[in-house]
Amino acid sequence: MAFVALFILAYIYTGLLSIVSALFFVAIGLVVVDLILLFKQKGITASRILPEKLSNGDDNPIELTIQNHYNFTTDLQLIDELPFQYQKRDFEINTKLEKHQEKKITYTLRPLERGEYYFGNLNIYVNSPFGLVTRRFQFAKDAMVPNYPSFLQLRKYMLLAFSNKLFEYGLKKIRRIGHTMEFEQIKDYVNGDDIRNINWKATAKRNQLMVNQFQDERSQPIYSVIDKGRAMKMPFEGLSLLDYAINATLVISNVALKKQDKAGMFTFSRKVENKVVAERRPSQMNKILETLYNVNTDFSESDFSRLYIDVKRSITQRALLLLYTNFETLDALHRQLPYLQAMAKNHLLVVIFFENTELEKLTKVEATSTFEIVQKTVAEKFMYEKKLIVNELQKHGIQSILTTPEHLTINTINKYLEIKARGLI
Numbered sequence: 001m002a003f004v005a006l007f008i009l010a011y012i013y014t015g016l017l018s019i020v021s022a023l024f025f026v027a028i029g030l031v032v033v034d035l036i037l038l039f040k041q042k043g044i045t046a047s048r049i050l051p052e053k054l055s056n057g058d059d060n061p062i063e064l065t066i067q068n069h070y071n072f073t074t075d076l077q078l079i080d081e082l083p084f085q086y087q088k089r090d091f092e093i094n095t096k097l098e099k100h101q102e103k104k105i106t107y108t109l110r111p112l113e114r115g116e117y118y119f120g121n122l123n124i125y126v127n128s129p130f131g132l133v134t135r136r137f138q139f140a141k142d143a144m145v146p147n148y149p150s151f152l153q154l155r156k157y158m159l160l161a162f163s164n165k166l167f168e169y170g171l172k173k174i175r176r177i178g179h180t181m182e183f184e185q186i187k188d189y190v191n192g193d194d195i196r197n198i199n200w201k202a203t204a205k206r207n208q209l210m211v212n213q214f215q216d217e218r219s220q221p222i223y224s225v226i227d228k229g230r231a232m233k234m235p236f237e238g239l240s241l242l243d244y245a246i247n248a249t250l251v252i253s254n255v256a257l258k259k260q261d262k263a264g265m266f267t268f269s270r271k272v273e274n275k276v277v278a279e280r281r282p283s284q285m286n287k288i289l290e291t292l293y294n295v296n297t298d299f300s301e302s303d304f305s306r307l308y309i310d311v312k313r314s315i316t317q318r319a320l321l322l323l324y325t326n327f328e329t330l331d332a333l334h335r336q337l338p339y340l341q342a343m344a345k346n347h348l349l350v351v352i353f354f355e356n357t358e359l360e361k362l363t364k365v366e367a368t369s370t371f372e373i374v375q376k377t378v379a380e381k382f383m384y385e386k387k388l389i390v391n392e393l394q395k396h397g398i399q400s401i402l403t404t405p406e407h408l409t410i411n412t413i414n415k416y417l418e419i420k421a422r423g424l425i
Contacts, residue, residue, distance in 0.1 A: 038128050038135045042069040044097075048080070048122050048140035054147040057239045057247060059108040064122065066105065068097035075127045078105070081120025085113055111147045112238040114246075114293055119143040149292045150247040157251045157409055185213050220425050221278035221317055222256040222416070224249040224265040227325035228295065229302030234326070234354075236405040241354055242299075245324035246292045248409040252322065253288050255413055259420065263288065267295055269302050272310040278319065304339040311343055319347050320425045322412065326353045328382065333389050337396065344398050348425045350415060351393055352401040352408070359383055 049063040068074060078093040086109070097103055111117060122140040127133075186202050189209035202210035226232075226249060232242040253263035257280060264278030265288055274291050276284075302325070311321070321343065327333045343349050362379040365372070386402055393400045399419075403411040419425055 035128075035133055037070070037072065038126065038133055041071070043135065044068060044070075044076070044124055044126055044137050046122060046124055046137065046139045048119070048143065050119065050143055050145050052145075053151075054109070054111050054117060054145050055150045055152040056111055056114055056147050056243060057150050058152040059110050060152075061106050061108055064093075064105045064107075065102070066095075066097065066124070067102040068100060070126075071099050072129050073098050074129075077125040077127075079123040079125070080107075081123070082109070083117035083119060085111065085115075085117060110238075112243070114147050114149065114243065114295070117145050117147050119145070146293070148289060149243075149250045151250065151289070153247055153409055154251050154254050157255065157413060186210050187213050219260065219262055219280060221262045221264060221315070221319035222252070223278055223315065223319050223321050224252060224263075225307070225311075225321055225323045226265065226267040226274075226295070227269070227302050227323070228267045228297035228299070229269040229325075230299040231302065231326040231328070231332075232324075233299040234356075236354075236357060239405070241326055241405060242295075242297065244354075244405045244408050245352075246295060248324070248412050249322075250289060250292055251409050252412050252416060254285055255416065257284060265291065266310075267297075268307045268310075269297060269300050271303070271306055275314075304336040308339040308342050311347070315347065318425070320416070320419060321347050321349045322352060322416075323349060324352050327389050328356075328385075330385055330388050330392065333392060337392070340393075340398055341396055344396070348399070348419065350399045350401060350419075352403065352412060353386075353389070354408070355386060355402060355404045356382065357404055 044066065046064060046066040049065065051060060054060045064078065066076070074097055076095050076097060078095065080091060082088050082091055093105060093107065095103065095105065119140070120142065121138045124137040126135045126137065186199055187210065189198065189211045193211045197211045199210045199212050226242070226245045228242055232240065232245065234241050249265055253265065256263040260280065262278040262280045263284060264276050266275040267273050274295055276288055276291050340349060340351065359379040359382055362376055363383065365376065367373040367376045390400050390402050401411050401415055
């Protein structure tokens, strides 16, 4: 465009024509030089290193390795074709490479839906030394990575559950109450042993103090029961309540297995599905992970009566049932309360439901108009009703966890450790 303007100007002022013509041929010469420099050499090589699988709801690192084979420094524009789930068309990275330099660039992706993620081409646009020509390179065509429930959280909380730093993440140590332990052996008394465990018959026979030694009860069935009905469709920070529950199920199953208990799970809406029988096998975690990955739902109305019938028929041993669901109103709880009470008669039932963090934000905003006052009052009413639900469950002997979505995993582990320490299961 600049030369077009100059030639128009030279048409008016004919004395400029020779100068403009000379500049034009110089520019053409520079373009030819740029073309030779860009296309004569090997140029740029690059690769995209993807993880074996993505972790849902977490930041997953994607690594790009780029090497400059040119004999000059060049500016690069990287455009990686991200999976369609992100709907992102303006993703680009700008960088510079010295001659013969190799560089590694890492960016993160936070997936919010389980399933298969397809990556397209890795496009690299290289500028010539004079900046007049750009050459495109394409690498790493069509790669697929499955997005699994959050196994990164699994590793994180597994370390927390067996460390001495639980309190730093809101997990508390629970004092053990009573003797809800299995007998292991009779041994000689040593200083520090609980004198309440002295076995007087064995002491009389051996003519020295003997005590009973106990070990924690093991191999208790722990079932994660996930409601995949419409109440679990609500999203928080892009992740649905269902996916929060799925991530928490993966973590608590792993912790239970490490605590020598049996872990299992199943989901329900109109019927019970995705069932994994509670067992303690080396392959159990992989079975649970694959089952959680394949959980699909249309978020239909949940049938708690079908859930109760299936639990009564299929789970004969007393078990800990961690029920992930959501109740927004007391009326919604009362409709399902008879089925919850029936399950709680034979099993230890813990109902886990969610605080609405968006409503909590509304209650903290200063109201300046009539509409905002009404809005704030309604939000406070719904939040108060959540507390009434907790009291109603407690009144009927059902334990519960009211938690924010982001603290679901922590609070679930905490409740499990508390139940184990108190010997309730």
